[in-house]
Amino acid sequence: MEERRTMQQSPPGETERKVAVRLSGVTKSFGDFAAVDDVSLDIYEGEFFSLLGPSGCGKTTTLRMIAGFEEPTAGEISVAGQQVQGVPPYKRPVNTVFQSYAIFPHLDVFDNVAFGLKRAGVKGDELRRRVTKACGMVQLAGYEKRRPNMLSGGQQQRVALARALVNRPKVLLLDEPLGALDLKLRKELQLELRTLQEEVGITFVYVTHDQEEALTMSDRIAVMNEGKVQQVADPATLYERPRNRFVAGFIGQTNVISGKVESVNGDRVLIKTAAGAEIEAIAHEEVRVEVGAEAHLAVRPEKLRFGNSGDNVFAAEVRQIVYLGASTQYIMKLADGGRLIVYQQNAHDATVNAAVGDEAQVSCDATNCLVLGG
Amino acid sequence: MAAGSAPKGMCRISDRMLLLVAGLIYLFLYAPIAIVIFFSFNSAKSTQNFAGFSTKWYGELLRDQTILDAFYNSLFVGVAATAIATVIGTLTALALSRNEFRGKTFADSGIYAATVMPEIVVGVSLLVFFVAAGVGLGITTIVIAHVAFTISFVTIVVRARLSGMDRSIEEAAQDLGANPVQTFLRVTLPLILPGVMAGALLAFTLSFDDFVITFFVSGVGSSTLPLKIYSMLKFGVTPVINALSTVVVLVTLVIILGASRFLGRDEAREVRRATEE
Numbered sequence: 001m002e003e004r005r006t007m008q009q010s011p012p013g014e015t016e017r018k019v020a021v022r023l024s025g026v027t028k029s030f031g032d033f034a035a036v037d038d039v040s041l042d043i044y045e046g047e048f049f050s051l052l053g054p055s056g057c058g059k060t061t062t063l064r065m066i067a068g069f070e071e072p073t074a075g076e077i078s079v080a081g082q083q084v085q086g087v088p089p090y091k092r093p094v095n096t097v098f099q100s101y102a103i104f105p106h107l108d109v110f111d112n113v114a115f116g117l118k119r120a121g122v123k124g125d126e127l128r129r130r131v132t133k134a135c136g137m138v139q140l141a142g143y144e145k146r147r148p149n150m151l152s153g154g155q156q157q158r159v160a161l162a163r164a165l166v167n168r169p170k171v172l173l174l175d176e177p178l179g180a181l182d183l184k185l186r187k188e189l190q191l192e193l194r195t196l197q198e199e200v201g202i203t204f205v206y207v208t209h210d211q212e213e214a215l216t217m218s219d220r221i222a223v224m225n226e227g228k229v230q231q232v233a234d235p236a237t238l239y240e241r242p243r244n245r246f247v248a249g250f251i252g253q254t255n256v257i258s259g260k261v262e263s264v265n266g267d268r269v270l271i272k273t274a275a276g277a278e279i280e281a282i283a284h285e286e287v288r289v290e291v292g293a294e295a296h297l298a299v300r301p302e303k304l305r306f307g308n309s310g311d312n313v314f315a316a317e318v319r320q321i322v323y324l325g326a327s328t329q330y331i332m333k334l335a336d337g338g339r340l341i342v343y344q345q346n347a348h349d350a351t352v353n354a355a356v357g358d359e360a361q362v363s364c365d366a367t368n369c370l371v372l373g374g
Numbered sequence: 375m376a377a378g379s380a381p382k383g384m385c386r387i388s389d390r391m392l393l394l395v396a397g398l399i400y401l402f403l404y405a406p407i408a409i410v411i412f413f414s415f416n417s418a419k420s421t422q423n424f425a426g427f428s429t430k431w432y433g434e435l436l437r438d439q440t441i442l443d444a445f446y447n448s449l450f451v452g453v454a455a456t457a458i459a460t461v462i463g464t465l466t467a468l469a470l471s472r473n474e475f476r477g478k479t480f481a482d483s484g485i486y487a488a489t490v491m492p493e494i495v496v497g498v499s500l501l502v503f504f505v506a507a508g509v510g511l512g513i514t515t516i517v518i519a520h521v522a523f524t525i526s527f528v529t530i531v532v533r534a535r536l537s538g539m540d541r542s543i544e545e546a547a548q549d550l551g552a553n554p555v556q557t558f559l560r561v562t563l564p565l566i567l568p569g570v571m572a573g574a575l576l577a578f579t580l581s582f583d584d585f586v587i588t589f590f591v592s593g594v595g596s597s598t599l600p601l602k603i604y605s606m607l608k609f610g611v612t613p614v615i616n617a618l619s620t621v622v623v624l625v626t627l628v629i630i631l632g633a634s635r636f637l638g639r640d641e642a643r644e645v646r647r648a649t650e651e
Contacts, residue, residue: 069545089548090557102546106564115560119551167550
């Protein structure tokens with residue numbers, strides 16, 4: 001199930017899926033600085049969509065524009081098919097879970113969760129029933145009369161979540177909601193959030209700087225840097241087919257090798273490094289390559305293996321060996337001074353006997369060497 | 375431990391000296407007030423020799439209609455000025471902490487500067503202003519003058535409260551469907567209320583005690599309590615004045631204690647900063 005979901009290039013049945021949030025050419029400038037620069041995105045109904053990037057990449061500003069706390073300088077945003085420019089936050093069919101939780105400190109858990117429903121005119125039994133149900137959904141049953149200052153960080157986070165979800169928004173916006181929690185609790189809540197999202201079927205737009213978090217939770221991820229979307233794809237595609245150097249470097253670990261394009265034959269590209277080595281690589285259709293041009297290619301450390309059985313063979317010196325339990329990391333130095341990181345699984349038939357200072361050959365297949373776009 | 379034991383004797387002496395000096399300072403600060411209160415209970419008319427305990431001077435206060443009038447005036451001015459200054463001061467604090475605008479630094483320092491403006495200058499300029507504007511001096515001018523000089527204090531106290539508040543709490547309210555008015559009434563106001571209350575109580579005591587500014591802007595028959603005490607002094611210090619002073623001290627003290635209950639640490643620091651300058 002999980003496997004099927006993450007391997008898809010685009011969400012299931014894209015043609016019949018409705019767009020929950022559409023950003024077209026959205027730009028947000030603060031003075032001369034463009035925090036968000038010409039971003040276009042389609043986020044589908046029922047999708048767990050993440051905006052991933054380093055701090056200052058514009059992901060939170062993008063989220064705040066969907067919520068209505070910021071207005072775009074240019075471009076259009078629509079939620080559930082309705083244009084929302086100029087619509088104040090309290091009239092948008094979205095709810096937000098804030099990084100600081102933003103629980104109302106003067107209200108107890110019940111009144112916090114009931115806040116949105118009361119504004120919408122829900123009263124009496126229905127109000128009580130829906131609030132109780134929402135509290136139960138986030139495992140806060142019995143906490144209704146507690147004051148926020150008597151709750152732990154994790155519990156406050158649950159209140160924030162219940163308070164937003166109880167309104168049944170079209171889209172739930174989450175701004176690094178787990179950022180302030182410790183690692184163990186964060187891992188727990190990641191799974192809980194994912195399960196919850198599947199249960200309620202509401203579109204989640206999730207902002208995070210943690211690539212691991214984005215990979216484990218999302219249906220699709222938009223990787224952002226310097227205000228621009230670098231790539232939008234499902235986790236597996238992002239990892240296996242990063243479009244450019246930024247994405248390749250930001251998602252997981254990677255070796256980047258630079259050289260000049262010697263020849264192009266279909267999607268096969270031959271690249272010659274400064275040291276004279278020739279490397280066969282793959283260029284996906286979205287990447288433009290020209291003979292004679294400078295090119296960078298990426299090889300994941302686990303796609304490299306010791307020996308010379310692959311299409312591309314590198315001679316390198318073992319400089320450092322780091323034992324990681326399930327795998328071992330070898331940091332190698334290439335003849336031209338470049339660094340190569342190699343992961344070997346510590347499987348039952350592991351045969352690597354390299355020691356620090358050894359000269360060794362490592363190789364990989366051409367299909368695992370990806371030419372990166374700009 | 376060993377290092378601490380050697381100069382211990384010296385420490386004890388200097389500790390005692392410190393205690394003595396501190397005690398003297400407190401004596402200097404409070405002895406005069408204590409003496410005034412003490413002699414307000416003197417059965418004799420003297421303010422030097424205590425003849426016996428009596429509350430008859432307080433009875434005198436209640437029988438003197440001019441004193442009662444002055445007390446009512448002070449109360450009316452205090453309540454009216456406080457109500458107006460609290461509303462304006464709170465709105466000013468919200469405006470200053472929520473918006474970026476041209477001249478904000480200027481507007482900001484204007485608030486602080488108003489708290490340290492010499493009272494005599496404020497008094498004289500308000501008098502000139504009222505005369506030029508053709509406003510007859512009386513209770514109304516006193517209220518206007520008191521509003522003018524207490525706004526800054528309210529603003530400073532409320533602002534301190536606002537600066538400690540997470541902006542996303544108000545965003546959360548809007549996000550959950552509350553319009554700006556609902557957001558203010560249901561979230562912002564409850565959260566800044568301690569600051570607003572503290573500011574109001576501070577404004578009231580400042581108004582209730584004020585002499586200098588009131589002296590310039592009051593008209594005939596619009597005497598407040600401090601003005602009344604001053605005018606009574608022309609005929610010498612009497613136990614009635616002592617009793618009246620005791621009442622003023624008591625009212626102020628009760629209100630300041632009330633304010634400090636509302637004041638958080640941040641606000642208290644802001645008020646200290648404002649009043650020290």
